[in-house]
Structures are given as structure tokens and as C-alpha cells.
Amino acid sequence: MREGPALTIRRADYTEPAYWIRNVELTFDLDPAKTIVSSRLVIERNLSLPPQPLKLHGEDITLLRVQANGESVSFRQEPGLLVIDNPPGDNFTLDIRNTCCPDKNTQLSGLFSSDSGLFTQCEAEGFRRITYFLDRPDVMAVYTVLLRADKKRYPVLLSNGNLLEEGELEGGRHYAKWHDPFRKPSYLFAVVAADLVAREQQIRTRSGRDHLLQVYVRRGDLDKTEHAMNSLIASVVWDEARFKLPLDLERFMIVAVGDFNMGAMENKGLNIFNTKFVLASPATATDVDFAGVESVVGHEYFHNWTGNRITCRDWFQLSLKEGLTVFRDQEFSMDMAGGPSAKAVKRIEDVRGLRQVQFPEDAGPMAHPVRPDEYQAINNFYTATVYEKGAEVVRMMQTLVGREGFERGMTLYFQRHDGFAVTCDDFAQAIADANPGSMLSVRLDKFKNWYAQAGTPQLKARGHYNAEQRSYTLTLAQTSQPSPGQAHKLPYVIPVQMGLLGPDGQALPVQLEGEYPSSATERVLVLDEPSLSLTFVNIDVPPVPSLLRGFSAPVRLDDGLSNDELLILLKHDSDPFNRWEAGQRLVLSAMMAATRSDAPPVLDAAIVEALRSVLRDETLDAAFKELVLTLPNERYVAEQFEVSDPQRIHVVHEAMRDQLAAELHADWLWAWDNHQVNEGYRPDAQQSGYRALANRALAMLVRHAVATGDEVWQGKAYGRFKTAGNMTERLGALQALVEAHAALAEPALARFYEMFKGEALVIDKWFALQAGAPEPIGPNAGRVFERIQALMKHPDFSLKNPNRARSLIFTLMSANPAAFHRADAAGYALWESLVTDIDAANPQLASRLARMMERWRRLAEPWQSAARDALARVAAQPNLSDDTREVVSRALES
Template sequence: MREAAASAIRREDYAAPAFWIRTVELTFDLDPAKTIVASKLAIERNPQAAPGQALVLHGEDLTLLRCLADGESVSFRHEEGLLVIDHPPEKDAFTLEIRNTCAPEKNTQLSGLYTSTGGLFTQCEAEGFRRITYFLDRPDVMAVFSVTLRADKAKYPVLLSNGNLVEQGSLDNGRHFAKWHDPFPKPSYLFALVAADLVCREQKIVSRSGKEHLLQVYVRRGDLDKTEHAMASLIASVAWDEARFGLPLDLDRFMIVAVSDFNMGAMENKGLNVFNTKYVLASPATATDGDFAGIESVVGHEYFHNWTGNRITCRDWFQLSLKEGLTVYRDQEFSMDMAGSPSARAVKRIDDVRGLRAVQFPEDAGPMAHPVRPDRYQEINNFYTATVYEKGAEVVRMMATLVGREGFRRGMDLYFERHDGQAVTCDDFAQAIADANPGSALAVNLAQFKHWYAQAGTPRLTARGSHDVTTRRFTLTLTQSALPSPGQPDKQPCVMPVVMGLISTDGRALPLRLAGEEAAHGTERTLVLTQPEESFVFEDIDDAPVPSLLRGFSAPVVLDSGLYDGALITLLRHDHDAFNRWEAGQRLALNRLLAALPGTGELPALDDAYIDAMRAVLRDPALDPAFKELVLTPPGEGYVAEQCAEVDPQRIHRLREEMRQQLAARLHADWLWAWEAHQVREGYRPDAVQSGKRALANLALTMLVLDAVAKGDPVWPGRAYQRVKDAGQMTDRHAALKALIDGHSPLAQGALAHFHGVAAGDDLVLDKWFAAQAQAAEPLDGGGVVLGRVKALLKHPDFSMKNPNRLRSLVGSFCRENPAAFHRADAAGYVFWADRVLELDAINPQIAARIARAMDRWRVLAEPYRSAAREALARVAGSAKLSDDVREIVSKALED
């Protein structure tokens, strides 16, 4: 660990390297204790760089054996993480040969070359390649790689690297080799190798051009039967990208490898994607509907990176959203297209927005707030954030809204025409989209639109309407504002596409004619807000309408619509936009929770108007069951907290639980109907239709158990327990388990024991078992039940701090996803957090930093939580040895 804090790296200081690396020949003699790496680098001077500069290569935790320039020894020196050759050959081009060793089995950081379940794997993004060999480890240095792997054949029968397999064969002493060549230049962060005992599912496909490709999914022995969905998702991804964007698979083969020890979800290494097992392995018996959807999304995401991230990559890490924001947008569009029906598409969009609000909005309001394109960082691993990914995707979505679907395709075509094979910037992407659509709102306002890339924080959009009966005009006034963010006290107005409609009080979508127009143009419009305040006047409006604003969540902002219950119920019942119907239902619930927060008593009885509105949604035969489940689920505790200037997590938890209990009791007959009417009796399919039915049926079961426990009725807890034992697939089994745990049923412990037995050593099912207990709703009488259980589980034989999935399922779930159990008046949750962050930082700083972020928003906590949280943060910050990863997080949290 480095004891001194790393200095900040600034975007404004970017300079092209003094040298380029054009080709790379790597040879690995693979061994877990000591792997020997030989590299041969074709280096060219950058003619634009100042002459006489040293050649500076990155390297960490390596042992250097040899360094030759054009076959001759060359003098060098070591600095912190650097190999410096002060006097490289004075030629425009030369060859550098390096020989070094690394120790994969000691690499608990899981960055670089490391071991997992007897195999050797790599993770090089962002700066892991320097832990393999010395290199210009930066994204703008793109080279053609040729790789030779040599290893013991019995231990490592499968040898994989990027690109196409050139040659393979046997060697002496039971060893073998494989040579791989990737014809496309790539930065070192996209390098990958795998050496392991794996089995493979293969599928040959033919592209639209008639070219045949081989798709392969590699997993541990015994897991092959869980790869069908991953392969189907990969095939669908390849077909979708070629159909939607004209982007074909460009290699002879495309490989996915699943590994159980992985810091991320997956990695888009060129042609050889390395995945967390969580996003590859699935069967009805082991994976939920959510798991199946996650696999489809992540497989799509990593495949789509083949063009948006690999063929065109980022010039520097400040441009990370160039590839990640764009590719998240693409995987969201892919999943919506795969969902099929308009209602299923809307459910996907709602899920994405819920995730954005749950993670990114709090990030934008906290000490780690940063623009989509950051201006500075200390540790790049800390900037793989919801802002870069999810908010970045929303920025791309706004571009697509402003230029239209066809216009966005033209912009993508121009982007690839200009920049294929290059390392470029977010500005280059935005310019291509604008240039392909001259005269569009994006092109006209491009400079101002880029504020979305440059400014941190979530803008506020306020809408107020007024109706003039005499003139039959409705005036909609939109106002935008933004709160200060770290380093950005003042904000400039953004370009906001506001998709909207007007609805009559009896539910009709009204034709929209803006002042100055000769005729109405449909019932939906995109208003483009560019000023701090603008008014839009609609003609021929007989009666005061209800505005439906920000349809489809057309801009990532906090909307204050000024609408009261009557208008919200109108939207909930009649809006043609499914997102805004859901939003209206959430706002109705949120208003009732926020109104009760200032007091100390119980949540007042829910009014009949609200209950009737929820019942109408639940019983509506025209609505998708998945949509109903989303509407009937109250806003999460974290989202409620984001609406508060001062947060009392225990009070929020109590009120939300009381709302759930009231909904359970008042809609009891309706839940009975929903349970019976939405059982899936045919064979399992993870499609939108079946998943929606299961989602609503399982919400009904949760409510029925909650109501039964409150009344002392054993029937529904007994049925849920039976479902844990007898369910034919994991979605229903897992939902029944959580219903018993969160309902505080006495049968929960027996259900947990049975579920653990069903897991039978399956790592991903065990992760669910740990997470269900760490996320459990704290009983309203308190007592620290959840924390006590989590502490005990740290000592469980199935728990390991070294496995990121297991760590996230227990410690991450508790600290980051269970606010009422974590934020305790006695500070025990904060002590637990500090202990785990310090313990984990010595093993895996990347994961430790992510756990550390559970304290980002400590300043908005009410007392006594706030003072106790600060004390825990100060304890971590005062550690004598702290990684740059964690130091940056806690230091920013403590900054005044």
C-alpha cells in the first residue's frame, strides 16, 4: 500500500505520449507462483513530442529480468510504479525487449494476472496491464498484439487470448502452447488471457454478409448446462447490432469466459470477454428472472463494446463515458427491443430509471459528485461510477431524442467513418451526431448541450401551468436550476428535451398546437428548454389540462410538476405514457410518506382515494402485470431519503413499513385475486410475459405474508414456506424466502436452512442466501437483529472476504442496501463498516473503495447518526496505510 496520497490527475494536463507502441509480441510461461513474461515492443517516437524525452513505462509488483533496446542493454531506473529509460535509442523507431516475472497467486487485488479456482485470468481495465509487464499503459497507445501462451497441459488445457487462433501444439514435459493474433490495434487495457481447465458451448453463426463466425462460452466443468441463456443472448446481440447499427462481428470467433473471482460484472477485452459467473450462469433452478435479464443485458453490453469501446476507444480515462455511457444506452435499447411489447419496453425503462435514481442521483448530491466527463481524479478505479455509466447513457439518450432515431443512426455512421481505429473524446462523439443532423436542436445548441458532460449535479426542473378560459390558451412555464457541486459553485443552463403531452381531466390526449403554428401536430411534443426559464403557449385548450411532462424520463432531472393528488390520479389512470403513469403512482405514495416524516407518530391511515387508485391499477385488465408490480411497490427508502434535507433512516423505514402493512391489509382481497390469477403453470421461460406474472404474484405473496404475520394467521406464511421447499424454479423460491424474512415470520429460519441445503455448494445461489439475510427488513422494534446476523455470517464456512461476489452479497448488501439496519443510533453499523473497509483494503482496494462509498451522504443524516458517521470516517482516514482507492473516497467525504 502507498502511504502518501496520490496526486490528482487533471484532464487539462493531457498530453500525447512521447512514444507510440505499434506492435506487441508477448510470450507467457504461465505458472501461478512465478509467470515469466517476455515482450517485444515496436516503438516509434511521436514526431509531435518534444525531443530528448525519456521513455517511461508503467509497471507494478513486477520483477525485471532483462531490458534491451535493439538487442543491446540499456540503462534504466525505477521510480514508484515506473520504469524510466532516460536515454532510449535516438532513432525514430526501435525495438524494446523486456523480460519480467509476476506472481499471480499472490495477486489478491484481482487486477492484472491472477488465479481463481485453479485457473489463470486477467483483468486489465483500467490499469491492470502494468501488473503483468512494463508498458505504456494508457488508452491512447494502441498496438497490434501477437501472444504466445505456454503452460502445463494437464492443469491448463485451455489457452486463450485476444483475436484469432493462429497455431497450437504440444511441447516437452507435458506442456503445450497456443498463439493468438489480434489484427485490430487496441490499448493495453483490452488485453486478456485465460489459462484454465474449462469446457465450452459453441455455436456457429453466419452474418448478413455471409461470413461464418464461431461463438464460444467457456465455464468450469459442471456448469455447461447453465450457459444456454448466455449463448442465446450473445447470438441475439450480434444480430441486433448488425441490424440496428450496421455493425458486424469483425473477428473469426468471439469468446466469453466465466470466472468466479472478478471485481466487475464483465470486461470487453477484444474478442475475449471475461465475465463474472453471475452474468453467465443461469438455469431455472438457480437463477431468478432478474438474473436472466441481467445476463442478457451484460452480454449485450460487453459485445456492443466491440465497436463502441474497442474499435473506437477513449483518448484518456476522463473520456470513460465515451464508451461506457454510449454502450449502456445501446444495451438498454437492446433489452427494450428484446422485451417486445410496448408495455414490456416501458417496464425496462422504469427499471433503468429506478436504478439511476437509487444510485446516481445520490452520487450527484454527495462528495463524490463529478461530471460525466470528470476533470480530475486520484484513482481511476473510483470513477467507474453511475454518473459515468448511467447518467452518461442518459446524455446519449437525450442526443437521440433531439435528432430522432434515424438521425442518431446517421450520427453513429459518421462517428465510425471518422474515428474507426482511433482513441477519441466525448466531444468527438457529440460533434459527429450533430454534424450528421445539421439544423437539429442538438446541432444548433451543441456548445450548450455539452454542459451535460462538464457539470456535476442533478438539475431541477420546475413546471407550472396556467389556463386562460377566455383565450383558450394553456401556458406552461419551465424553469431549470442546479445546486452547487464540489468545485462547481455556479452552473450554466442545460439543453433539456422535455417530451410532453396534455391530458383532459376525463383522460383524453389533447392535440397540441403551439402559439404561432397553423395546426396541431399530434398529442405529444418534445419541448427543448435552453434558458433558465421559458414559457410555451398551447392554443385551443378549452379546459385546464393535466400536463404529462418528461415522458419516458426524457432528461435526467428532478421534476417538480406542482401537481396535486387529483391531477396525479388522472395521470395514473389515463396517461398514454407508461413511465408517467408509474411516476404518478410513486409520487402519490411519496407525498404521503413525506407528509408524515416530520412527526414521531405512526403513518396516518391511507386515504380512500389513494387506496382506490392502487386497487384500480391492480385490477386493470389492460395493464401489464410487471407494470402493476412496479406501481404497487412503494418508493425505496433511499429514494425517500433523497427528498429530505435531513435524513432519519429509522423514521423513513418505519413509515415505509407501515405503508406496506396498510396496503397489505386494505387490499387483502385484491392480493388474493392477484396471487391466484397470475400463477404461471406452463414450463419456465424468462420472457417478459412470464416474468411479469411472477413479479406480481410474488408481490401479492409478500403482502399476504406481511398481513398474516401481523394478524397471527399461520396460513400464508405456511404457504410461503412450502413454496421455498417445492418451487420448481428459483424466482418463486427466492421470492417466498424473502417474503418470510421481510415479513418477520417465525418460519424464516427454517426456510433459510432449507434454501441453504438447496444451494448445495452453488456459489451464485449461496450469494442469494447471504444477500437475503443482509438485506432483510429490520423489525420495527429494532434491536439490531440484522447486524447481529451479518456479523455471525462473517464466520460462516461459506463466506470469504477474498471473493468479491460473496463480499458484495453480505457486506455490500448490508452497508449499501439496508439503510435502516446500517444507520443505527448506537453507531454499531458504522463500526462494522470501518472494520470491514480497513480489513478489505489490505486485500482488494477496489472492492474496499466501493464499500467505503456507503458513507458518501453522511452529512445529510440527522443526529446522532451524523456525528457517529464522521467519527467512523475519520478512523478510516487516519489509518497509517491506506490505498489510494479508499483514501480518495474517505478524504472527499470528509472535505468541508
């Protein structure tokens, strides 16, 4: 903890380290109360810099001994540093002995205790909490690790790389020695000492090498690891087939731990995962959970090359590994989904997440470029901007050079940089150099503005049809709003994938003036100036532009289309993303109009009829229908206003859900009857889509039943809940009852808890479901918030476990605006007390909770003033962590 302002780290100040660490030998005598760490570091002075002291990072550890070349050496300690003013020459060996206390490490960074053992988390700066080191990503070394521990308590001893030997020691202890032949930075180091069991699979890759895959979990969870193993095998196969990147170690290990700040960590050969993204069985995990396991397993495995073999020069380059690897896991998941429709559903889900989380971040006080220029606490920059927007930047590169061109660029990237710590510029240059003459190559300097500038560009499009000349002129213009530290923005390179539709929905040619005639009905336009006008010829009818197909650039689009034109896109567009987008825009526009007025919120009959036609269209995938029929959530609606009234938005949102439940009642009955899965459970795209649509239909049928006093569908939902053969259907039925505030919701919740009280991840769902239930409108308003307060006293609730805290508290504050933004400010008082309490133990978790209030200026009164006061009280706390102080300070300054 630090009092006062934190030190600001700037990208412009980067210099190479004064010393390199080439080899590391670590010995751990593992004990939860006092672990002894002995390190032997082979150090070389960086001869390109003048001689200077050696400064090693260390935090919350106790130093016992320091020797250089086997002899005592003079040293001193500063806050967070071990300093040797006069190292013994340009090349020397440094021996350090220190202790750390895993049991007291509530930050879950470094070496910490959890349930069945000891685990590490070293990204971003956790290794310094284990031993003294040059804890920065550009210092890469080869590690050999000896682990010693009590065999009965910790029968499994794991570290990075390949197992060299293992054996027995006196006193009931044992040891294991591991060696990682690949140079890596300290943030990729890992140790596990625990009582675990493993699912194992031997595989032979395309290169002809045999490998052992292992998924370690606590005893009793082995039956939930089949999907994680299958996902790992699929990841290995996919990466070798798509990018010719093979598995490079004798074994690859995944370890699941219940206490973890992140989703997972890509430590070289030893990935440590939050149990949420490993454990899955039909009885305990939903289709969404199965998809999440596949995605995260893929993501962490793909880091083996994009992050591990080539890593970041400094933390400002974080998107070099994270944005690229998110792109890779998205591509993997789309390929695993199957056909074009299933791939489109995955793309829609990814974009929906980007808009709901990253777009507000881009417009808020924590806005930063994909490659930030400065930070105070690096943990605060593990953000949607670095990850998801970073992935969109990579996707635009692929759009500009083509799929095969992108693969050539990846090959060149590894040829140039394998084994080194590099920058985002190095990656972009490799993709461009592999594709000379491409739209990326000739516009590379401008394209890099995506890395350098914060904020979401606005793309305005307007068209004019000339009937006499049979031409259509499309004008594109881009603007960017100021963001913190960036008042003026340079133009971006924006690829606009597009097509033109006639009034009857037929695709029209996209031949530009001066081009040879072509039958093409889709193309990519590139806007790299403030504005651009293009004329399409041989257009016989006034066209409807379908722009930004597949969401080809992360921008906000203003195309000026009327409702009638959007209805044409919704009914006929060949691009699934824009078809979904048209439906969302129609509903969003109606919701915004109703929010601004006091009139009863009603969707136009034409919109309802269009939604009905989508629901009844048997040529469309069920998963796509479910997405179209899902209203934009309240938080996303609020982001469309300069100043928002969360309670009015809630009233409008609930009224329109009621309207769709009533007016499409017969259609929901049809959807329910025709989308039952009557075969063995598979988490594939088709079955998952059927279950998603059936659950959506059931929710609407129960909502209508509660509104009309009909007990039949409430009873049917309860029956489904009791007899469901998988968690997706069981939780869907429970959610239908809870969200409609049906009388049977309470006995169903009690029964669910009794059924699964021994399953931590399922109980997380139980907490989250209640925290996300919409507040009743009228005399029972406030009931959900009061329930959440009561649940905080439940014996199964704990703020110490990040998953449990996220399930209840984060769900309330991020996904239930009407319950959180109360006129009496009780939600803000709860936020204030929780941020302060959690910060004392786990600053990473606290800073993420603090961000729930960073958009306070967008609230109407009385919420705005109450939110500001709560932020000010937290900021006034004298012992806030750097992580949390940076968030609340920037929020107040915005």
C-alpha cells in the same frame, strides 16, 4: 499503497505520449507462483513532441532484463516506472523480461489466480501489473501472444483475436499462439489459462461470414450457459441489424470466473465475465438474473465497436465508451422485451436505478461530471454518473435528432474514427454533423454542458389556463446547485417530452401559439435558457401537464401538481413512465409527510383506491402493476430530505406496507390466483411479469398473515418454497417468509442452504436475502444486524470473493438502512473495520464499500457524528490505498 495525498491527474494537462507502441509480441510462461513475461515492443517516437525519456509503467512486477535492438540499454527504475533516458533512435525494438506472481495478486487486477486457473483484468491500469508498458488508452498496438503452460493444469489457453496455432511441448506442457489484427490499447488485453469447458455455436452473419461463438465455464456449469449463448447470438444479430456493425473476428469468446471485481470486461474478442452474468438455469437463477445476463452479455459485445474499435483518448473520456454502450444495451434489452408495455417496464427499471444511485452521487462529495476534470484513482470513476447518466446524455441526443438521425450519426462516427482513440466531443460532433439543422446541431455547444458539469439540474414547471382565450401557458425554468469544484452552472439543453390531459384523462392537442392546427397530442419542448414560456392554444379545459415523458432528461422535476392531478395521470396517462411516476410521487409525498410528524403513518384512501384500480386493471401488464405497487425504498426516501432519520423512515415504510397488505388483502388474493404460470419456464416479459406480481402478492399475504396470526398463508408460502419449479418462485416464497419474520422462515432458510450449498451464486442470494431483511420494529429490533454479524463467521463467507462480500456486507450497508444506521453506531464500527481490512487486499472493493458512508452529512444526530468519527478513523490509517483515501477524504471535506 501510498502514504499521504495521491497525485491528482487533470484532463487539462493531457498531452500525447512521447512514444507510440505499434506492435507487441508477448510470451507467457504461465505459473501461479511465478509467471515469466517476455515482451518485444516496436516503438516509434512521437515526432510532434521534443525528444524525451521513454517512461514505461510497471507495478508489483520483478524486472529481469531490458534490451533495445537486441543489445543492452541503460535504464533506471523509479516508483511505478521503467525509464530509458536515451532511447536508441526514433524507431527501435525493446525487449523486456519480467516476472509476476498471480497467486499473490489479491487485487484481482493484472494477472491473478482464481479457482480453476489464471485470468487477467487490465482495465483501467492492470496491464502494468503484468509487464512494463505505456499503459494508457491512446497507445494502440497490434498484439501477438504466445502462451505456454502445464497442459494438465491449464488445458485451455486463450488470448485476444484469432488462434494462429497450438501444440505440444516437452514436459507435459503445451502452447497456443493468438493474434489480434485490430489495434487496441493495453487495457483491452486478456489472457486465460484454465481448466474449462465450452458451449460452442457456429453462426453466419448478415455479411455472409462464418464465426465461432464460445462460452467457457468451469466443469459442471456447462448446463447453465444456454441463455448466455442465446444472448450473445441475439446481440450479434441486433447490432448488425440496428447499427450495421458486424462481428469482425473469426471467433468471439466469453469466459466466466468466480473472482472478479466487475460485472464483466470487454477485452477484444475475449470477454471475461463474473459468473453472475453468465450462469443461469431456471433452477438456480431468477428472472432478474436472466435479464442481467442478457443485458451484460449485450453490453460487453457492443463494446466491440463502441470501446474497442473506437476507444478513449484518455480516462476522462470513459463515458465515450461506457455511457454510449449502456445506452446501446438498454436499447437492446427494450427491443428484446417485445411490445411497448414491456419496453416501458425496462425503461422504468433503468430510471429507478438511476435515481437511487446516480442522483445521490450527483449530490454527494464524489459528484463529478460525465466527463470528469480530474481524478486521483481512476477506479473511483467507474460510476453511475459515467455509465448511467452518460447513457441518458446519449439518449437525449437521440431524442433531439430522432432514431434515424442517431443511426446516421453513429455511421458517421465510425467513418471518421474507426481504429482511433478519441473524445466525447468527437462523438457529439459526429451526431450533430450527421443531422444539420437539428435541435442538437444548433445547440451543440450548450448541450456539451451535460459532459462538463456535475449535479442534477432542477426543472420547475408551472402552468396557467386562460378560459377566455382557450389557452394554456407553460413556463419552464432550470436551476443547478453548486457541486464540488463548480460553484456556478451554465444552462443545459433539456428535452422535455410532454402531453396534456383533460380532467377526464383525454389527451389534448399540443398546438403552440402561431402554429398551424395539428392533431398531435405529444411533442418535445427544448429548454436551453434559464427559463422559457410557451402558450398552447385550442385548449377547451384546464389541462394536467404530463411532462418529461419517458424520462426524457435526467433532471429533478417540480411541476407543482396536486394529488388530484397526479391521480389523473396515474389513472389515464398514455405514457407508462409518467403513470408509474404519478403513483410513486403520491406515495412518496405521503411517506415524507408521515416521516416529518409523529402521527400514525397512513396512506390516504384515495391513494389506496388508485393503487387498487391499477392492480385490478386487466389491460395493464403484470410487470407494470408490480412496479406501481412497489413502494419507494427507504434509501430513496431518505434522499428526499436535507437531514434524514433512518429509523423513522423505516417505521413509516413498514407501516405503509402493512396498510397496503391489510386494505388490499382481497386484491392480493385475486392477484395471486390470477397470475400463476402453469407452463414451461421462459424468462420472457410476460412470464416474468406474472411471477413478479405473484411474488409481490405472496409477500403481502404473508405479511398480513403474520400480523394477524393467520398460519394458513405462512404455510402456503412454505409449500410454494418447497415445490416451486424455478428459482424465481422459490426465492420469492422464501423472501416472503423472511421479510415478514414468519416462524417458518428459519426452517426454510436451513432447507434452502442444504439444497444449494454447492451453488456459489445461489448461496450469494441466501446471504443477501438475510442481509436485506427489514429490521423488526419493537423489542426484536437489531435482530437482523446480529444475524449478519453471525453470518460473517459462516464457513461459506469470505471477504476475498467480491460476489460474496457484496451479497452480505454491501446489501446491509446499501439496501438496509435501518439495520445499518444503528443508534449505538455498531454498523459504522463494522464498516470501519471492513473497509480497512479489505483495502489491504483489494482497494477497488474497499473504495466501493467506503462510499456507503459518503452521504453522512444528510443524517440526523446521533448518526451524523458517529459516521463522521468512523470516517475520520479510517482516513487516519497510514497505509490506505489511493482508491479508498480519495473517497473518505472527499467525504470528510464535503
